Amino acid sequence: MSDLAIAGRATMRPIESIAASARIPAEALELYGRHKAKIDIAKLPAADTAPGKVVLVSAMSPTPAGEGKSTVTVGLGDALALAGRRTIIALREPSLGPIFGMKGGATGGGFSQVLPMEDINTHFTGDFHAITSANNLLMALVDNHIHQGNALGIDPRRITFKRVLDMNDRALRDIVIGLGGPTEGVPRQDGFDITVASEVMAVFCLASDLPDLRARLGRMTIGYGYDRRPITVSDLGVEGAMAMLLKDAIKPNLVQTIAGTPALVHGGPFANIAHGCNSAIATNTARRLADVVVTEAGFGADLGAEKFMDIKARYAGCEPSAVVLVATIRALKMHGGVPKDLLGSPDPRAVRAGLVNLERHVRNVGKFGLAPVVAINRFHTDTEEELRLVLDWCAERGVQAAVADVWARGGEGGADLAAKVLAALDEPAAFRHLYGLELTVEEKIGTIVREIYGGGAVEFSAAARRRLAEIRENGWDGLPVCMAKTQYSFSDDATLLGAPEGFTLHVRDLLPKTGAGFIVALTGAVMTMPGLPRVPAALRMDVDEDGRAVGLF
Structure with a gap:
C-alpha cells in the first residue's frame, strides 16, 4: 500500500483536540479548515516547566534510494508518546521542487506520517508563497529603485540577491531582465534561486519573533554600490512591507501524525544549499509545550546536523540533548559499492563495506559532545543477517542502536528505539559547538572540512578569495559558516561514496547572508536552483474525480 493510500485511510482528529492534548488554548488557534491551524504564540500561557529536551534526528550520507529520515522522526515521536512522554514533533515544510522532481511526498511514510499529507505537501497554509512573495517584492523594488534614478548608487553588476521560485527550473538559473526599451527597466543579468535557498527563508527560520524577523530582513545585504559599499534592505526601507507579507506565515503550523501526536511543521530550508532546519519559533514553541521535542535536520549529519549545532543552536538556544542517526541497509550497500538497481538483493559484504560511512557520522556527532543512537530504518528487503551485522557492529563500538520498523508498524515499531533515546536523554549533556566564532571564515571552513568531512585541504577560487577580502573589510568574519555541498558525499564530488579522506x-x-547571520560557502557543482530529472515525479501525479491526489507518494 502506498503512503498516500495509508494516509487516505487514516482518521484524523479535529485540530482543536490535538491542540488541547498539547496544552494549546483555543484562543491561540487560527484554524485553516478542520485539521490545520496556526498558533499565535503570544496567546500561549506562560511556561510552568523547564523547556523540553530536543532530540535531533539526522542520518548517514543519503543516497538516491532514500533513507526515510522523516519517517523515523515521526515514528520516534509516536513511540515516545506511547511511552508516556509528552511529545511534539517539529518538522520542515516540504518544497514543491523535490515533490514534483525526484522525491514525491515529504511527510514521512507508511504508518509514520504527518497529516493531512496532501495539503502539507502542496500549498499547506501558504507559508512558502508568502516567503516567495516577500523575496520577489524586494527584488521588484530593487530594480524599480535603479529604474527611478538609483539614489543609492546600486551597482547593477554587483547585485547578489536573486528572485526565487519554489520549483526546480534550471532555465531560470541565469537570465537577463529589463529588455524592451527605456520604459521596461534597466537591463541586467539576473537569475532565480529555489525558494528554500532564499535568505528570506533562512531569516524566517532563525527569527525569534516578528520584531526580530523585521530586524533581520532589514540587515540583509542585496548587493553593493558603485563605491563597493554594502547595500541593505533597510537602506531601501523595504523591511516593513516584507514583514507585513510574513506576519501570518511566521506563526507555526499545527498538524498531527496518524497516531494523533501533535506536530509543528514550519519553514523549510534545504540542508545542501541552506541551513536545513525547521523554524526556531516552531522548535522553541514545541519546547515550551512538551517534555520531548523530536526534530530533524536535512540530509546527512555532515550537513543538516552540523548546521543545526553551529548555526541554529547558536541563535535559537535549542541545543540537542540526544541525536539519532538514521541508517538503512540499502544506503550501507550503496556506500559499499552496490548500484541502485541491485540494492534489493542480500549482500552482507557490501553492508560491512558501507559501514565506514556510518562510522564517520557516529564519530562526528561525538565531536559535538553527544553520543548518537543509531536507528536502522527497516525496509522489507532487509535480511535478518544484514540487520544483525549492523547491530553487532554498533555493539562492538559501544554505540546504542535499534531497528526501527516504523513504516510498517508506526510508533509500536519504534519502541526499542524510543527506550534507547530516553536513556540517552537521561545522560548528562555536554553539548559544544565545533568551532568558535572568533576564527576567520577560512579557519571555520577548514575546521569543518578536516573535522567533519575528513578532507585534507580547501581550495578557494579567485572569486572566493575576493569575497573573503570583502567579508573581512565589512566586519562579517565573526559569522558562522553554512556549507553548500552535495549531500551524497563527504567531499564536493557526489561520486565519492563511503568515507573518502x-x-x-x-x-x-x-555569499554573506547578513540578515540570517551566516556566510554561505558554495562548493563543487552544487546549485541553488535545482533542475528536474529526466522522468520527474510530477508525471505520475493526478487527481481523481473527487479531487483527491493520486501518485503523490
Missing part, C-alpha cells in the same frame, strides 16, 4: 574541497564563491 585527504581530498581537496573546492570553494567557488562565498
